[in-house]
Amino acid sequence: MNIMNVEGLVLNIQRFSIHDGPGIRSLVFLKGCPLRCQWCCNPESQNPYVEMLFQANKCIACGQCVKACPIGAIGSLPGLEVDRKLCNNCGDCASVCPSGARNMAGRKMTVSQVISELNKDSVFFKYGSGGLTVSGGEPFLQPAFTTALLKAAKGRGFNTAIETCGYCDREILRDCLDILDEIYIDLKCMDAFKHQRLTGVKNETILSNISYISGLSPNHRFSLIIRMPLIPGLNDSEKDIDEAAEFLGGLKISRVELLPYHRFGVGKYRQLNREYSLEQIPVPPKESMEHIAQKFKSLGLNCQVGGK
Amino acid sequence: MLSLSLDDQVFKIGLTERVKQLKKRVVESTPWASSERAVLITRAYQETEGQPIVIRRAMALKKILEEMSINIADGELIVGNQGTKPLECLLFPEIQVGNLEKELDTMDTRPWDPVKISEEDKEILKREVFPYWKGKSTDELVYSKTRRLQGLSNLLYLNPDEYPIIGTGIVDHSLQASMGAGHSVFSTKVLTMGLEGIKEEVQKYLRALKLTDSGAIEKKELYEAMLITIDAVIAHANRYADLALELSEKADSVTRREELIKIAETCRRVPAKPARSFPEALQAFWFILMVIRIESGGVGDSAGRFDQWAYPYFKKDLDEGKLTLAEALEYIQCLWVKFSEINYWKKEAVARFHVGLRPQHLCTGGQTEDGLDATNDLSLLCLQASIDVGLQNPAIRVRLHKNSPEEYLIKIAELVASGMGHPSIFNDDVCIKQLMAKGVPLQEARDYTLVGCPAVQLPCKEPGFSYGGLMNLAAALELALNNGFWKKGNRQVGPQTGDPRSFSTFEDLMKALKQQVEYMIEGWQTANLIVEEVHAKLLPTPFHSTLIENCIEKGLDKTRGGAKYNFNPYISVVGFADTVDSLVAIKKLIYEDKELTWEELLSALDENFSGKEILRQRILNLPKYGNDDDLADSIAREVGALVAKVVRAYPNNMRGADGASGISIISLGANVSFGKVVGALPNGRLDGMPLADASSPVHGCDRNGPTAILKSASKLDHVLHGEPSILNLWFTPSALEDPQKLVALLRGFTDLGVSHVQMNAVSRETLLDAQAHPENYRTLLVRVSGYNAYFTELDKEIQDDIIDRTPYAAF
Numbered sequence A: 001m002n003i004m005n006v007e008g009l010v011l012n013i014q015r016f017s018i019h020d021g022p023g024i025r026s027l028v029f030l031k032g033c034p035l036r037c038q039w040c041c042n043p044e045s046q047n048p049y050v051e052m053l054f055q056a057n058k059c060i061a062c063g064q065c066v067k068a069c070p071i072g073a074i075g076s077l078p079g080l081e082v083d084r085k086l087c088n089n090c091g092d093c094a095s096v097c098p099s100g101a102r103n104m105a106g107r108k109m110t111v112s113q114v115i116s117e118l119n120k121d122s123v124f125f126k127y128g129s130g131g132l133t134v135s136g137g138e139p140f141l142q143p144a145f146t147t148a149l150l151k152a153a154k155g156r157g158f159n160t161a162i163e164t165c166g167y168c169d170r171e172i173l174r175d176c177l178d179i180l181d182e183i184y185i186d187l188k189c190m191d192a193f194k195h196q197r198l199t200g201v202k203n204e205t206i207l208s209n210i211s212y213i214s215g216l217s218p219n220h221r222f223s224l225i226i227r228m229p230l231i232p233g234l235n236d237s238e239k240d241i242d243e244a245a246e247f248l249g250g251l252k253i254s255r256v257e258l259l260p261y262h263r264f265g266v267g268k269y270r271q272l273n274r275e276y277s278l279e280q281i282p283v284p285p286k287e288s289m290e291h292i293a294q295k296f297k298s299l300g301l302n303c304q305v306g307g308k
Numbered sequence B: 001m002l003s004l005s006l007d008d009q010v011f012k013i014g015l016t017e018r019v020k021q022l023k024k025r026v027v028e029s030t031p032w033a034s035s036e037r038a039v040l041i042t043r044a045y046q047e048t049e050g051q052p053i054v055i056r057r058a059m060a061l062k063k064i065l066e067e068m069s070i071n072i073a074d075g076e077l078i079v080g081n082q083g084t085k086p087l088e089c090l091l092f093p094e095i096q097v098g099n100l101e102k103e104l105d106t107m108d109t110r111p112w113d114p115v116k117i118s119e120e121d122k123e124i125l126k127r128e129v130f131p132y133w134k135g136k137s138t139d140e141l142v143y144s145k146t147r148r149l150q151g152l153s154n155l156l157y158l159n160p161d162e163y164p165i166i167g168t169g170i171v172d173h174s175l176q177a178s179m180g181a182g183h184s185v186f187s188t189k190v191l192t193m194g195l196e197g198i199k200e201e202v203q204k205y206l207r208a209l210k211l212t213d214s215g216a217i218e219k220k221e222l223y224e225a226m227l228i229t230i231d232a233v234i235a236h237a238n239r240y241a242d243l244a245l246e247l248s249e250k251a252d253s254v255t256r257r258e259e260l261i262k263i264a265e266t267c268r269r270v271p272a273k274p275a276r277s278f279p280e281a282l283q284a285f286w287f288i289l290m291v292i293r294i295e296s297g298g299v300g301d302s303a304g305r306f307d308q309w310a311y312p313y314f315k316k317d318l319d320e321g322k323l324t325l326a327e328a329l330e331y332i333q334c335l336w337v338k339f340s341e342i343n344y345w346k347k348e349a350v351a352r353f354h355v356g357l358r359p360q361h362l363c364t365g366g367q368t369e370d371g372l373d374a375t376n377d378l379s380l381l382c383l384q385a386s387i388d389v390g391l392q393n394p395a396i397r398v399r400l401h402k403n404s405p406e407e408y409l410i411k412i413a414e415l416v417a418s419g420m421g422h423p424s425i426f427n428d429d430v431c432i433k434q435l436m437a438k439g440v441p442l443q444e445a446r447d448y449t450l451v452g453c454p455a456v457q458l459p460c461k462e463p464g465f466s467y468g469g470l471m472n473l474a475a476a477l478e479l480a481l482n483n484g485f486w487k488k489g490n491r492q493v494g495p496q497t498g499d500p501r502s503f504s505t506f507e508d509l510m511k512a513l514k515q516q517v518e519y520m521i522e523g524w525q526t527a528n529l530i531v532e533e534v535h536a537k538l539l540p541t542p543f544h545s546t547l548i549e550n551c552i553e554k555g556l557d558k559t560r561g562g563a564k565y566n567f568n569p570y571i572s573v574v575g576f577a578d579t580v581d582s583l584v585a586i587k588k589l590i591y592e593d594k595e596l597t598w599e600e601l602l603s604a605l606d607e608n609f610s611g612k613e614i615l616r617q618r619i620l621n622l623p624k625y626g627n628d629d630d631l632a633d634s635i636a637r638e639v640g641a642l643v644a645k646v647v648r649a650y651p652n653n654m655r656g657a658d659g660a661s662g663i664s665i666i667s668l669g670a671n672v673s674f675g676k677v678v679g680a681l682p683n684g685r686l687d688g689m690p691l692a693d694a695s696s697p698v699h700g701c702d703r704n705g706p707t708a709i710l711k712s713a714s715k716l717d718h719v720l721h722g723e724p725s726i727l728n729l730w731f732t733p734s735a736l737e738d739p740q741k742l743v744a745l746l747r748g749f750t751d752l753g754v755s756h757v758q759m760n761a762v763s764r765e766t767l768l769d770a771q772a773h774p775e776n777y778r779t780l781l782v783r784v785s786g787y788n789a790y791f792t793e794l795d796k797e798i799q800d801d802i803i804d805r806t807p808y809a810a811f
């Protein structure tokens, strides 16, 4: 099949993204992720299917969605909240909603459609190596689409980057190495049990993928960047940091980016009628982030707080 | 060519102690007015009764410059002022007596730009000034002439029988009608020839006059007036020299004594003779700017291409070891603080439109006549000085083109991030083409600079006065929807262009809109001609005319066509995006999808959408200008071109007919007051709400971020518009941390052919307002890695955290 016709489930395309790779980028969020990190700030990207979101503060209570829903999932709960047990995410409510309070997270797009969105900002990509960053969800959960998209973008001279959790088959990764300029892999926690508890999966595959890519990096042009989300009390203990430092010290990576925990995603859980389990965790102070960064730096690692 | 690198020590110095003190003096001042200038000009006019107006104007300037109070503040290196303390608003009874008298007791308590004035000064004004000027000032004359034209005063004035006037907010000429010309550019002739050299030139032409030639007498009078003013300005500089010497004797340190002696020497030298050094060039410039302010009382005068004209002096002093980089920077910082001392008195109606407006422009970068990059070390120091000084003035206007160097762009990005609301960024490619489309040859066009708010201008080849008032485009649309009837004013204002219910196609509506625009522009042009005629008659500016190219040669004052180029002023178009989005909604819902009738829409508008929230929400979620959406953007292009073509049909003014300037889509703060006179609009905007800012999308309708806004703006026909349109982009501070990102954005901006952009850091005040009024800030984005969020959708606690990390808007 022509790569331009490959279809994927896209959550959102965000133009002028400036913290996810060099220059100005368009960030293509794909839908679906094998992990369930407790701190996830994009919960609407987790499920590999289209989902209906409800933003109560936009709703004008016109009742049109109630009429439109073929199975009566709206109307029985207070505040026009949807009964998630009934809702099958068909989207009928969103298509009649005048205010955009109901909308559908995720839509099928072909590579060609995504590329035409990317083209809109190509004039900005030219400068400072801007381009495409595929993110998620987990891009490698849709390997054919991701590979085709990266290939098509590269073919147009865009700088290409991917943000992956690293939880994927090694072959899929390997096939993309030649069409990537930047690879961002998350390192969430070295402790296997803790990792399982915090994210729902073991970290073996992830760690071995990181080592594998790092081993290949001298023969490729891509840069490997490790991103560490730091969640106070969950994965930022002395021990966590020391273990991570030791692991990373033995690898060939271009830099480590520390991503301090933030709570921007809290509202999204509400829109999905889901619980946010980390209500009580404070945002880490700048100093503690700098302190950790210092530790990495002292081991000769290039480290910064926040995405470049 | 740059020789400095950005790691040079000079970029790390910051403000010196001296400049900190000077800045403090300005920041701690409040706007005030005194009777001094008003009294002096009144006496001067009384003394010259019956003489030709140019001579009277010259004698008046002479008297003011001889007798006004002058001072030199502690630590100042550049001296000269328009008032004795910072922020004095000079009063111009010859221009604004009617308003002054009426507002004398309210000016210090009004909510917009209050101005303090002492009881004693009020008494003096009432006793000595007002009685003399009554019925003689230009604003009164403009008003009485305008009022005789019924249709025009119906369009301009809320109540045509009441003076001082309040505008309708449909077409507005209150700024030009109540102030001097302004909008001029500094003349480097002063630096190269000195006033004495210019004096010789005037004398040469005076000698060559044959009094039997027609018009020769008037020329002779002008030349004589010019000579009076030149001598007066030289004498004025000498007063500063004397004062500096006097102060030097009392100076409390040897260093200060020496500085004052040097200042005295400088003021004896310039502007009489050509400048020989960087400090002399700066001092000469400053004197001239002050004198022009005192002579003409306009707004928006510009230092022109400062980094170009000051560079030879800077370079020579550095090469000869007379100046270090650090000293040069301190001189620039001192000058920058002086810019913030200037203030204007505006009548309430104007203050209300243009709150806080006191721009002093200065331009950097761009190209040489030959099309090479003109950026130099001084350009970088100018930007650095603005970062260091941290004040709004001088309002930096940077020129960009595809070969602008990286270092320059990085400094621009740093200045943006400093949160002072400048620089304003202009695209050479577009501005040069705009001038060429008016018939200016390429090489001359490459030397353009920016004045006013802002307009492209050729340094010293135009008379200034390029600003020509405002038009409310949203009002034009509303008139087209109501057969010319103005709902808020409850009267017929525009022509009867038909009931929209009878418009069978979208084009019928566009035709009606065009007729309303034509009617407004016809009124605007007439109103301008009245103002210009009155200026030419009553406000010639003989001193300034010595500096404008061709005035001496032609023997014509700049208000009467002496300048080399005399383009018609441009008109500022307000309410652009609201109009575009409204047309998109009409086109889609009524003509394409046919899901709405005119009847339904018009009644929803009449009822301010009450009970029609479903319709309103439906409309709010339609395509909007500012999102790189081709449908909306093509209507934007069509509407811009429609207005521009109507305006460009008027190439003439009182000074000549060199071509039309065109339109600038800009709001100058008037979008708020203009919004009050327009009812609900088809884009879902409610009755009386502010209109969109400049050429930016409607507040909250930009859903795709800054690159999409730039793309939309790039689809306008900027060259046809003839003047740059203002585009504001807002960023939270985190988006401004890495200058490289802004550099890429600016490079894209240059390539796209957008005329202007200004990038603003969102201030703490804005975020607080967004927290309180989320409905106005739906699209305010906060970006972090892998995530972006709409500020208004974040939890309060998170919003508070972001607010804590955001600096206050500075002074």
Ligand code: SF4
Residues within 6 Å of the ligand: A052, A068, A069, A070, A071, A072, A073, A074, A082, A086, A087, A088, A089, A090, A091, A092, A093, A094
């Ligand atoms: S998505 Fe479909 S099933 Fe779910 S609430 Fe909307 S209309 Fe009903």
Ligand code: SF4
Residues within 6 Å of the ligand: A058, A059, A060, A061, A062, A063, A064, A065, A066, A080, A096, A097, A098, A099, A100, A101, A102
């Ligand atoms: S259709 Fe939309 S606005 Fe109307 S009640 Fe449903 S969610 Fe609210």
